[in-house]
Amino acid sequence: MAGLLARYERLIAAGELRADPDQRRAAERLASLEKELEADKPGGLFSQWFARKNETPRGVYLWGGVGRGKSMLMDLFVDTLAIAEKRRVHFHAFMLEVDRMLRDERAKEAGDPVAPVAARIAADVRCLAFDEMVVTNTADAAIMGRLFTALIVDEGVTVVTTSNRPPRDLYKDGLNRSLFLPFIELVESRLDVIPLDGPVDYRLDRLAGMDSWHSPLGDDATAQVREAFFRLTDYRPEDAANVPTGELDLGGGRTLHVPKSLKGVAVFSFKRLCGENRGAADYLEIARAYHTVVLVGVPAMGPDNRNEAIRFTKLIDALYEHKVKLFVTAAAEPEALYPAGDGAFEFARTVSRLEEMQSADYMALGHGAEG
DSSP, rough: OHHHHHHHHHHTTSOOOSOOHHHHHHHHHHHHHHHHHHHHOSSHHHHHHHHHTTOOOEEEEEETTTTTHHHHHHHHHHHHHSSSSEEEEEHHHHHHHHHHHHHHHHHTOOSSHEEEEEEEHHOOOOOOOOOOOOOHHHHHHHHHHHHHHIIIIISOOEEEEESSOOOGGTTTTOOOOGGGGGHHHHHHHEEEOOOOOOSOHHHHHTTTTTSEEOSSSSSEEEEEEHHHHHHHHTGGOOOOOOOOEEEEEEEEEEEEEEEEEEEEEEEEHHHHHHHSSOOHHHHHHHHHHHHHHHHHHOOOOOOHHHHHHHHHHHHHHHHHHTTOOEEESSSSSSGGGOOOTTTTTTTHHHHHHHHHHHHHHHHHHHOOOOO
């Protein structure tokens, strides 16, 4: 098997990737980590040295905007890492697994469940690779410092992860964030934090020629946003039934089920977001958590749908202010969604925003609120 750098250079030579200095630096660091892990065979001198020093090879925290090649580098790293004790998992799926394991340990009433859960995870894993580390759940935030200290410090697991945000911005403004700070300190002390945050969004290339607004409703519109989802997430269409779900923490003990949640892309129905009683704060949490939203089933609305139209306006405001990319299946074009009814005049601003959100300039903006 060719090493990471050799594979990376072949992709550039074949024209599948562009030469990118930031990507190259990240690839070189991951290649160096590969050599460390492959040299650290159980019982070997390298392994014994690390055991004496009570250290493991330093992990890597690779962060940057959407489309900068983080997942591609992660895939190359895992594919070319020549050890059996490796695991690649989406971060959200991993935390759901941890939650189940913690419940199992608590049921035994045998004390603190974190250490035995870490031991179970580390039993056959020396390198744990996460894609898309994002923290929106208060329970996850509270446990992560202790869990990852046990994994990295006590069990000797090397962690490699990607994220859209630097460590200090994880769970920013989250409830009881002080409980999360030990995790940030652990990352900064035990992992090399590598920015991959240049201006080029390579993932946008994959959306070239694709519209973001699809009407009328029907199989063709659904197929178009489905294709956008798979291009944005690198998920295999043939494995569509296994796309992860999510639970978004809305605060106050409330959560929002996300039917499909992967790599910062979320899929929602109009009925779920605008047909239920929701306020601007809920939409703000969605806009903060996801860089791309796929919204399906937007109906044409009239006087009888005043509440839904108002919620839709608030949703679009939040997504627009945070530069969230939006893909939609709808019954009509934006200007025909709510032509008459209370607030129809004000709805014109929403129409203007929806039209701007379809532009190439808007799509090229980085995720996040200004200021």
